[in-house]
Amino acid sequence: SAVISQKPSRDICQRGTSLTIQCQVDSQVTMMFWYRQQPGQSLTLIATANQGSEATYESGFVIDKFPISRPNLTFSTLTVSNMSPEDSSIYLCSVELGQGFGNTEAFFGQGTRLTVV
Amino acid sequence: SQQGEEDPQALSIQEGENATMNCSYKTSINNLQWYRQNSGRGLVHLILIRSNEREKHSGRLRVTLDTSKKSSSLLITASRAADTASYFCATVRMGTGTASKLTFGTGTRLQVTL
Numbered sequence: 001s002a003v004i005s006q007k008p009s010r011d012i013c014q015r016g017t018s019l020t021i022q023c024q025v026d027s028q029v030t031m032m033f034w035y036r037q038q039p040g041q042s043l044t045l046i047a048t049a050n051q052g053s054e055a056t057y058e059s060g061f062v063i064d065k066f067p068i069s070r071p072n073l074t075f076s077t078l079t080v081s082n083m084s085p086e087d088s089s090i091y092l093c094s095v096e097l098g099q100g101f102g103n104t105e106a107f108f109g110q111g112t113r114l115t116v117v
Numbered sequence: 118s119q120q121g122e123e124d125p126q127a128l129s130i131q132e133g134e135n136a137t138m139n140c141s142y143k144t145s146i147n148n149l150q151w152y153r154q155n156s157g158r159g160l161v162h163l164i165l166i167r168s169n170e171r172e173k174h175s176g177r178l179r180v181t182l183d184t185s186k187k188s189s190s191l192l193i194t195a196s197r198a199a200d201t202a203s204y205f206c207a208t209v210r211m212g213t214g215t216a217s218k219l220t221f222g223t224g225t226r227l228q229v230t231l
Contacts, residue, residue: 042224045219
């Protein structure tokens with residue numbers, strides 16, 4: 001199994017500012033995933049982060065808005081830039097052990113509940 | 118949209134009763150997974166069923182998969198108050214290459230009352 005520490009657990013931010021969310025895993029993983037969960041909604045994948053390469057973003061998400069770092073095999077950050085109230089969501093990081101082919105369970109951090117005012 | 122649909126959106130039952138949640142999806146899949154989320158926190162994996170499997174059990178959980186109908190169901194037997202949570206199905210598409218992507222359903226909010 002994998003234990004994921006995600007912080008901050010929650011934050012209230014002013015519009016126009018940026019917030020960086022950290023995700024630390026207790027084992028080395030090839031890929032890390034960042035999701036957004038808008039209030040009362042399901043999870044939507046923002047991007048996949050591989051160590052040593054640029055993150056791969058899903059349709060509707062861009063690097064300028066959600067820059068991601070992946071400096072090593074156990075750590076990643078997601079920044080929500082130039083925030084607006086529409087960015088108020090829960091942001092979750094996730095990993096799969098092994099090669100990440102979707103053949104095993106995914107492990108999730110406890111999420112960061114972001115409120116933009 | 119590739120997102121799956123779940124029904125019901127919300128389900129309220131009494132402790133001891135069984136809870137059944139259904140998930141439908143749109144594409145051919147490699148596997149389907151069920152997750153639980155408590156109060157907007159992180160998700161916890163419950164069970165994974167592969168596309169060549171039809172039924173799987175884990176404790177009080179029973180999952181079925183019908184690939185011809187592109188649907189799955191999650192049954193929780195003898196429910197407890199601690200089962201109160203949101204439940205999501207998630208699919209992994211066939212041929213996703215090197216990056217597996219979980220596509221989540223809309224979720225079912227289960228409330229188990231004493």
